[in-house]
Every structure is written in structure tokens, then in C-alpha cells.
Amino acid sequence: MNAAERRVVVTGAGVICALGDAPSAVYRRLCAGEGAIAPVEAFAVDGLRCREAAAVAGFEPRRYLGQGNLRPLDRTAQLVAAAAQLALDASGWTRERRHEHELGLALGTMFGSVHTISAFDRRALTAGPIYAKPMDFANTVINAAAGQTAIWHGLTGVNSTLSGGTTSGLLALAYAADLIRSGRASALLAGGGDELCFESFYGFYRTGRMAGSRNGAAPCAVPFDARRNGFVLGEGAALLMLEEERAARRRGAPILAEIRGHGSGYDPSRGRDGESGRDALVRAVDAALADAGLAPHAIDAVSASANGSVAGDRCEAAGLAAVFGRPLPPVAAVKSMLGECLGASGALQTLTLIEALDGGVLPGIRGLEHADAALASNGTPDGTPDATPGDLARSRPLAIDAGLVSAVGLDGNVGALVVSRAGEGDG
Amino acid sequence: MDARVVVTGIGVVTPIGSGRQAFWRHLLAGRCGVAPVESFDTSGYKVHVGCEVKDFDPAPYVERLEAERLGRASQLAIAAARLALADAERAAEDLEPARCGVAMGTTSGEPREVERFDDCYVAERLEQVDDRFMSLYPCHVIAGHVAAELGFAGPNLVIPAACAAGNYAIANALDVLRAGRAELMLAGGADCFSRITYTGFARLGAIAPERCQPFDKNRRGMIPGEGAAVLVLEPLARALARGAPVYAEVRGYGLSCDAHHMTAAHPDGAARAMARALEESGAGADEVAYVSAHGTGTPTNDRLETRALERIFGDRARRLPTSSIKSMIGHTMGAASAIEGAVCALAVHDDHVPPTIHFERPDPECEVDCVPNEARAMKVPVAMNNAYAFGGNNASVIFRKVPEARP
Known part of the structure; x- marks a missing residue:
């Protein structure tokens, strides 16, 4: 099968995140520089130096999933199933149509639900193993959210759960795109989801990777800012409906964008060696551009994974600078607004770029005041001579034909994905 | 997309033997790996047997990383990966690290890390949680640790498809190689013996009291186990060119x-x-x-x-x-x-x-x-x-x- 013969298009999207539950509304709020980071209410954070997150406040699964029995679905599964419903609606995959045509799901997740897993174990520890709950056990597998979503929506095609830490969502989109290109599938939901819970919050707090967790300084989770000292956790789910282009056109589906190519790899130093990390990202971006048949100058914008991590953001800026030289294409980094949404992040970054294709505005980097001097020596996120931190912080009008999503994980995973307007730039 | 992909190396760590030859010999001899569980106290359970890898020592396999800073599933995975590469006779020696990738399946990732967290939690001693909990626990670190140990910089993915995960990983590696995204893939799966898993299957009434008897009329259930396997996968043309041993084609x-x-x-x-x-x-x-x-x-x-x-x-x-x-x-x-x-x-x-x-x-x-x-x-x-x-x-x-x- 010639990969070029089967093109992959996006025909709809569903999102549940701290900034809303509709792609267009989330995008508008990102462009307006609205943050969603707020004091944590879902669990106690007394005595911790970090007390904020970007939670999906007041999530009501029934609003999306109707009156069925939601008890078997934990929060992660409910977020994913809700995003799936929205994506199916947006792309016109009615229940009747789903009955006639097999749909798949490729879900990126970092944890599934570490809360469900831990709570199951803790109940067995405190009440005795014979009081552990069988229904909860079914959800302790990391693929539970994908399995539950398949059951809820009747998705009988390929059902895969992909884990690469905070790059999981991007890797899931890449995985799904290859299934379509190789003829193994013609339509899949792909993206990612993770919940906010005490177990991951406290765990990340203890690693010192969360903004303000380590040195007692005020938390600063602003991507690429010199003051940054870690990330703020978020949560959510984002799924794109990916389809083979001709099949999508035949059924008259809305076509929002094309997934042009991707690349991924690993930094064997796991982020400890800046050069090794930069080189890994460069290879992934080069591979994605080659896969897309595009040269670096064809990329009009980048949707970066930067989350305020000291080493991670530096690695990403250095990698992008090495690929694109100066000036860099304009860079968006949404995590000072949406938080680090773990498995959902790559899909949220991709969705931001897809919305910007049509919206004509690239969201600014909320809160950026002092672009890191170390970054500047490698090329600032936007190396145009007149770009100041203030410019980077502001949303700006931008005509985008093709854009790059980049992802640098916490533990060595790297990935890149190229999206473009559908049916253009045959390269 | 029609490049043929073959298995040129096999590494296994199992309850009845580690390394291809010992494992295969014991498997054909019908050896049984069931024994009383030693990883944790089963006195509160109705069942007490499991298939653990007894006396597993990661030291001979973990060279670049520090074994005591890895979860047990990662240790098992690295052992299987090293055994597989040795079996494949220098398969990676002349390759760029970026052309070598890892795809691993798992059910639980590193469950013992979250179990340690839970022990601290119920004892109301959260301060005793390891600072490295979130670096050790998430399931994607299994493939990451294998790659970091071997210096592999190619595609790296964990597919946590529960009890079918190994097949998902092999399938993914096949596609990665056919698409030319790597020239060598290590593909397999790893899971360590886990209190959480054991508790769950015990509550489902799925664990047999003494032995596992598939397809027998009197079969009474499964026996939880642990282990790892890694296959070295590469294009047939490359395997032939380097005169490598070939076990089979992944068709x-x-x-x-x-x-x-x-x-x-x-x-x-x-x-x-x-x-x-x-x-x-x-x-x-x-x-x-x-x-x-x-x-x-x-x-x-x-x-x-x-x-x-x-x-x-x-x-x-x-x-x-x-x-x-x-x-x-x-x-x-x-x-x-x-x-x-x-x-x-x-x-x-x-x-x-x-x-x-x-x-x-x-x-x-x-x-x-x-x-x-x-x-x-x-x-x-x-x-x-x-x-x-x-x-x-x-x-x-x-x-x-x-x-x-x-x-």
C-alpha cells in the first residue's frame, strides 16, 4: 500500500478540559488568554506548597452521555467517553451509521486511572482483600477507559491504548494515522485523556516537577519563561475523528484538517543531557517533516508541549531552533492556561492548531514576561528580531496552512506531528 | 508496506526458566511453575499459589542504569531485552541508535510502586512515599528503561492492552518496521507479580486453588504469574544480509x-x-x-x-x-x-x-x-x-x- 494514496483527515473533534467542552469555545478562550488554573477542590492539598490545578470543574457526564448506567465508568473513562460522544456528533457518526461501519479508538493515556488503581488496593488493605470491589478491579487495567468507551459507543474496530507519558496523546494520533494509511482502518477516534487525582498530584509534587514544589519560590508554570519552575497539572480528554480522506468525502463529512505526517523517538538520557534531548526532538521533527513531504519553511506555526519544566522547555526550544533556525515560526504553548493534561496534552495541542487553521489567530503564551536567557542563546521561542516577551504573550493574527505539534515528555519520549489544511500543499 | 519482518532473537524471563534454551527445554518437558506466593502475605486470601520468577537477579542484565532504581517490571523487561539481543547475534551493532526502537506491552506497568504508595497512605505516613514514585511508576517507563539501558533512540511506546498487550506491541513493531520508521525493533511485554492483580482475580473467583488446567472439564481458573519476553524484529532482507538466525516471519x-x-x-x-x-x-x-x-x-x-x-x-x-x-x-x-x-x-x-x-x-x-x-x-x-x-x-x-x- 502506497502511504501517499491514503490520506488522513480530521472530520470532527470532542474536548472536555478546564476551558470548556467545545473546540471553538476552548480556542476562543485560549486566544483571549484566559487561564483555568484555580485552587484544587477535588481533594485535600493541606500542607502542600502546591495547591492549584486546571480541573474540569463541575463535570457532569450525563450532559454528554445521557441516562445510561455510568457507575462502571471511573472519572477518566467518563471524560474520554464524553469527549468521544462530542467527536462522534461533530463528525456525523450517528449511532445508525456506527452500526454499519466499524469505528476504532486509539487512546493516549499516562495512567488510565491511578486513583482507581490505588483506591482498589487501599480498600483491600484496610477492609481485607475479600472486600475489594470486583467492578473496580475491571477499571484497574490501564486500557479501561478505552474499553469502557468502546462499550458505551459500540466501537468494535481497533481499540488500542498508547502510553508515552505526556506525549501519549500525540503518539496515539500518530498510531491511528498509520492504521489508516496502511489500510487497517478507515475511521478512528484518536487522542488522549487523563484525570486529575490526588495520587498523581501528590506523586508529581514529591518529584519536585510541579511548579513551586521544590524551592519554596512562587509557582511559575509559564512555558519558556525564565522564572518557570515546573508545571501545573490539568485534566481532560480530547479526541479527533480521523478518517481516510476519500471515504470521508464520499460520506460528505466535514473536513477540518489533514494529518500529514509524524515522527517519534527517545532520548536515552531521559532528559538529563540537554544535547541528547535536543537531538532526539530534532530527529522526530525531521522525520515528521519528511513523512509530510514538507520543508521546514512550510511550517507556519508550532504548538509546543512546553509546560514550565526547566529542562523540558529548554530542550524543546533548542530542538525547534535547531530545525527551523531563526526566525522560528510563531510558537503557541497552551499549558499555562490548560495545565499539563498528561495523556490528553498532545491531542489538545493538535486541536489548538487545527482551530487556528480556520480561526486565523495563534494563541499567545499566557503569563510570559521574561523569556529565558538560556533559551535566547539557543534561539528564543520566537526569534524574530523584534519579538519581545510581550509579543509572545499576546495572541496574534496568523495565516496558517501547515503547522507542527511538538512534544517532549518527562522521561525521554519525544514526538512531532504535522497538520495542514486539507487538500492543500501536496509537497 | 510489504517489507517482510522476521524474528531474529528471543529473550524470555519466566517462572520455569530464563533465556530461550532453558525456557524451551522446560516448556517441552512440561514443567510447572506454580508455587506458594512469596511476594506478599496471602493469609487473608482464599488462594495462595502463583507463578513467580523466583530468585530473579537483575544485576547481570542492568549495566548502564542502576537496577535498584528500577521497578521490577522494568528489570524483567531489561533482562529479556538483553537476552534477546544476545540471542540475535549483534543485531544492533552496526545500526544508528535512532534506528532502533522499543514497543512493550503491559497490564499494570510498575504496580509495586503504587502498592508502596498505598502502604504509606493507609499507614498515614505519606511523607514516606518515595520522591521517585512518579518517575518509577507510570507504565511508559518500561519501554523507556529498556531504551535507556540499551541507548536506543528510535520509536518508543508502551501499549497497556492488559492481557493481550504483548501481541499489540509485536503488531505495532511490525508496522513501525514496515513503514521504515526503524530498522530494528524490540517488541514484547512485561509484568511483575502484583498484589493488586492477585486481589482482583481472587475477588472475581478466577484463581485456581492449585493448578491451571486449560480446556479440562474440571478446570478451576487461572494462576497469576509474572515474566517478560522480548523479540528482536528486523526486516528479512537485513537478517539475510547479516547471516542472522531467523526463527520465523511475523506475517x-x-x-x-x-x-x-x-x-x-x-x-x-x-x-x-x-x-x-x-x-x-x-x-x-x-x-x-x-x-x-x-x-x-x-x-x-x-x-x-x-x-x-x-x-x-x-x-x-x-x-x-x-x-x-x-x-x-x-x-x-x-x-x-x-x-x-x-x-x-x-x-x-x-x-x-x-x-x-x-x-x-x-x-x-x-x-x-x-x-x-x-x-x-x-x-x-x-x-x-x-x-x-x-x-x-x-x-x-x-x-x-x-x-x-x-x-
Whole structure:
């Protein structure tokens, strides 16, 4: 099968995140520089130096999933199933149509639900193993959210759960795109989801990777800012409906964008060696551009994974600078607004770029005041001579034909994905 | 997308032996790995046996990283990866690290890390949680640790598809190689013995009290286990050019989802995965000489699995050798179908198929030739590896003999 013969298009999207539950509304709020980071209410954070997150406040699964029995679905599964419903609606995959045509799901997740897993174990520890709950056990597998979503929506095609830490969502989109290109599938939901819970919050707090967790300084989770000292956790789910282009056109589906190519790899130093990390990202971006048949100058914008991590953001800026030289294409980094949404992040970054294709505005980097001097020596996120931190912080009008999503994980995973307007730039 | 991909190295760590040769010898001899559980206290449970890898020492395998800073699943995975690479005779030596990738399956990732967290939590001693908890625990670190240990910088992915995860990882590696995204992939699965897993299966009433008897009329359940397997996969052309040993070709795969029930399988999904794997492989059902069954030994699984086999193989399902090595090594979770993939490759290569041990009474609802109790010498031109998981995730992989390669 010639990969070029089967093109992959996006025909709809569903999102549940701290900034809303509709792609267009989330995008508008990102462009307006609205943050969603707020004091944590879902669990106690007394005595911790970090007390904020970007939670999906007041999530009501029934609003999306109707009156069925939601008890078997934990929060992660409910977020994913809700995003799936929205994506199916947006792309016109009615229940009747789903009955006639097999749909798949490729879900990126970092944890599934570490809360469900831990709570199951803790109940067995405190009440005795014979009081552990069988229904909860079914959800302790990391693929539970994908399995539950398949059951809820009747998705009988390929059902895969992909884990690469905070790059999981991007890797899931890449995985799904290859299934379509190789003829193994013609339509899949792909993206990612993770919940906010005490177990991951406290765990990340203890690693010192969360903004303000380590040195007692005020938390600063602003991507690429010199003051940054870690990330703020978020949560959510984002799924794109990916389809083979001709099949999508035949059924008259809305076509929002094309997934042009991707690349991924690993930094064997796991982020400890800046050069090794930069080189890994460069290879992934080069591979994605080659896969897309595009040269670096064809990329009009980048949707970066930067989350305020000291080493991670530096690695990403250095990698992008090495690929694109100066000036860099304009860079968006949404995590000072949406938080680090773990498995959902790559899909949220991709969705931001897809919305910007049509919206004509690239969201600014909320809160950026002092672009890191170390970054500047490698090329600032936007190396145009007149770009100041203030410019980077502001949303700006931008005509985008093709854009790059980049992802640098916490533990060595790297990935890149190229999206473009559908049916253009045959390269 | 038609590059042929072959298995050139096999590394396994199992309850009945580690390393290809010892494992295969013990498997064909029908050795049983069931023993009293030592990882944790089972006095509060109604069952007390498991298939642990006793006396596992990661030290000989973990060279670049520090073994004591890795979870047990990562240690098992690294051991299997090192054994596989050694078996493949310098497969990675002349390759750029960026052309070498890792795809691993798992059910639970590093469950012992979250179990330690839970111990602190219920003791109200959260301050004793390891600062590295979030660096040790998330499941994706298994493939990461293998790559970091070996210096591999290519595609890196964990597919946590529960009890079918090994097959998902092998399938992904096949696609990565065919698409030219890497020239060598390590693919497999790893899971360590876990209190959480044991508790869950015990509560489902799925654990047998003494032994695992797939397809037997009196079968009483599965036995949780642990282990890891890694296959070295590379394009056939490259393997031939370097004169590498070739065990088998990974010819194709099929995936499907039941979308029916989280823990109960459905024959439709299993049959669709098998049909798809056969179709891609260009092999007729009549060419399949051996099936490595999912064969957990629970009353329901083996019955439904037999129904699915009948849909694909018809009357021949009764005569088609279909064994479950879970009778010997227990259910090693995400590692299971990776170890069984190694078994399929070895069966194809070595003209033997392993038995289903502890078989005593045929079950009229499970009329398969389960190769009862004794290994069998036979030609295996094509083998099928079946795996089914929580979440309704089904995966079948086809292995085929490569006559033109060095045996």
C-alpha cells in the first residue's frame, strides 16, 4: 500500500478540559488568554506548597452521555467517553451509521486511572482483600477507559491504548494515522485523556516537577519563561475523528484538517543531557517533516508541549531552533492556561492548531514576561528580531496552512506531528 | 508496506526458566511453575499459589542504569531485552541508535510502586512515599528503561492492552518496521507479580486453588504469574544480509474490540481478530498448524475461546493442535502473549509444540486438541498466537516459517 494514496483527515473533534467542552469555545478562550488554573477542590492539598490545578470543574457526564448506567465508568473513562460522544456528533457518526461501519479508538493515556488503581488496593488493605470491589478491579487495567468507551459507543474496530507519558496523546494520533494509511482502518477516534487525582498530584509534587514544589519560590508554570519552575497539572480528554480522506468525502463529512505526517523517538538520557534531548526532538521533527513531504519553511506555526519544566522547555526550544533556525515560526504553548493534561496534552495541542487553521489567530503564551536567557542563546521561542516577551504573550493574527505539534515528555519520549489544511500543499 | 519482518532473537524471563534454551527445554518437558506466593502475605486470601520468577537477579542484565532504581517490571523487561539481543547475534551493532526502537506491552506497568504508595497512605505516613514514585511508576517507563539501558533512540511506546498487550506491541513493531520508521525493533511485554492483580482475580473467583488446567472439564481458573519476553524484529532482507538466525516471519496480525463487557470475552471479537490476521497473512485457515491459545483455564474463557476457534477453523478446530502454556507458567498478564509469541516462533523453527499440562478430562464444550500433557514433534509452517484482554481488546498474530533463512 502506497502511504501517499491514503490520506488522513480530521472530520470532527470532542474536548472536555478546564476551558470548556467545545473546540471553538476552548480556542476562543485560549486566544483571549484566559487561564483555568484555580485552587484544587477535588481533594485535600493541606500542607502542600502546591495547591492549584486546571480541573474540569463541575463535570457532569450525563450532559454528554445521557441516562445510561455510568457507575462502571471511573472519572477518566467518563471524560474520554464524553469527549468521544462530542467527536462522534461533530463528525456525523450517528449511532445508525456506527452500526454499519466499524469505528476504532486509539487512546493516549499516562495512567488510565491511578486513583482507581490505588483506591482498589487501599480498600483491600484496610477492609481485607475479600472486600475489594470486583467492578473496580475491571477499571484497574490501564486500557479501561478505552474499553469502557468502546462499550458505551459500540466501537468494535481497533481499540488500542498508547502510553508515552505526556506525549501519549500525540503518539496515539500518530498510531491511528498509520492504521489508516496502511489500510487497517478507515475511521478512528484518536487522542488522549487523563484525570486529575490526588495520587498523581501528590506523586508529581514529591518529584519536585510541579511548579513551586521544590524551592519554596512562587509557582511559575509559564512555558519558556525564565522564572518557570515546573508545571501545573490539568485534566481532560480530547479526541479527533480521523478518517481516510476519500471515504470521508464520499460520506460528505466535514473536513477540518489533514494529518500529514509524524515522527517519534527517545532520548536515552531521559532528559538529563540537554544535547541528547535536543537531538532526539530534532530527529522526530525531521522525520515528521519528511513523512509530510514538507520543508521546514512550510511550517507556519508550532504548538509546543512546553509546560514550565526547566529542562523540558529548554530542550524543546533548542530542538525547534535547531530545525527551523531563526526566525522560528510563531510558537503557541497552551499549558499555562490548560495545565499539563498528561495523556490528553498532545491531542489538545493538535486541536489548538487545527482551530487556528480556520480561526486565523495563534494563541499567545499566557503569563510570559521574561523569556529565558538560556533559551535566547539557543534561539528564543520566537526569534524574530523584534519579538519581545510581550509579543509572545499576546495572541496574534496568523495565516496558517501547515503547522507542527511538538512534544517532549518527562522521561525521554519525544514526538512531532504535522497538520495542514486539507487538500492543500501536496509537497 | 510489504517489507517482510522476521524474528531474529528471543529473550524470555519466566517462572520455569530464563533465556530461550532453558525456557524451551522446560516448556517441552512440561514443567510447572506454580508455587506458594512469596511476594506478599496471602493469609487473608482464599488462594495462595502463583507463578513467580523466583530468585530473579537483575544485576547481570542492568549495566548502564542502576537496577535498584528500577521497578521490577522494568528489570524483567531489561533482562529479556538483553537476552534477546544476545540471542540475535549483534543485531544492533552496526545500526544508528535512532534506528532502533522499543514497543512493550503491559497490564499494570510498575504496580509495586503504587502498592508502596498505598502502604504509606493507609499507614498515614505519606511523607514516606518515595520522591521517585512518579518517575518509577507510570507504565511508559518500561519501554523507556529498556531504551535507556540499551541507548536506543528510535520509536518508543508502551501499549497497556492488559492481557493481550504483548501481541499489540509485536503488531505495532511490525508496522513501525514496515513503514521504515526503524530498522530494528524490540517488541514484547512485561509484568511483575502484583498484589493488586492477585486481589482482583481472587475477588472475581478466577484463581485456581492449585493448578491451571486449560480446556479440562474440571478446570478451576487461572494462576497469576509474572515474566517478560522480548523479540528482536528486523526486516528479512537485513537478517539475510547479516547471516542472522531467523526463527520465523511475523506475517500479519488482526486487532478487534468486543465492545461488549469489560471482563467477559465474546467470541465475535476474537473471531474477527483471527480472520483479520489470516487475511493479512495471505494464509488460509487450513495452513495454520498450531494455535497458541489464550487459554487462561477459567471455565468461561476456554469455552468462549473454543467457540471462536470453531468459527474460524470449523470442524478442524477439534484436530488443530491448540495448547496453552499458561498451564505451566501461569498467566503472566501483559507478558503472556509476548512469551506465547516467542513460543510460536520457536514452534515454527524447532518443529515442536508445547503441551497443555494438567489435562485429565476432556470437556465437551472445549473440543480442541490441546496437546495434552506431552509436547509433540511436528512441522509448524504457520502458527497463530491469540490473546484476549479486559476491555474486550483482542489480538491475533501469525508466525510463518522462513525456508530461505539460516535456521
